[in-house]
Amino acid sequence: MQVCNCNDVEYDEIKDAVAKHGSDIEIIKEETSAGTACECCLEEDCDMVDLPLPLAIKKAVEELA
Numbered sequence: 001m002q003v004c005n006c007n008d009v010e011y012d013e014i015k016d017a018v019a020k021h022g023s024d025i026e027i028i029k030e031e032t033s034a035g036t037a038c039e040c041c042l043e044e045d046c047d048m049v050d051l052p053l054p055l056a057i058k059k060a061v062e063e064l065a
Helices: 011-021 025-032 053-064
Strands: 002-004
Touching (some): 002 053, 011 025, 011 053, 025 053
């Protein structure tokens, strides 16, 4: 499931980063490069990806709880 189109970041990478670092979006961006190019995936209504970064982080937190 793609989270960042520009940097080819998949949901599993976000989930791994959340497991290591928690839900801090800045740390997740630094760890995965998601949301560091065009920044569309930082918006919940981004239609360029399967799951925008904020929603991917939320989903990962829920799955890891």
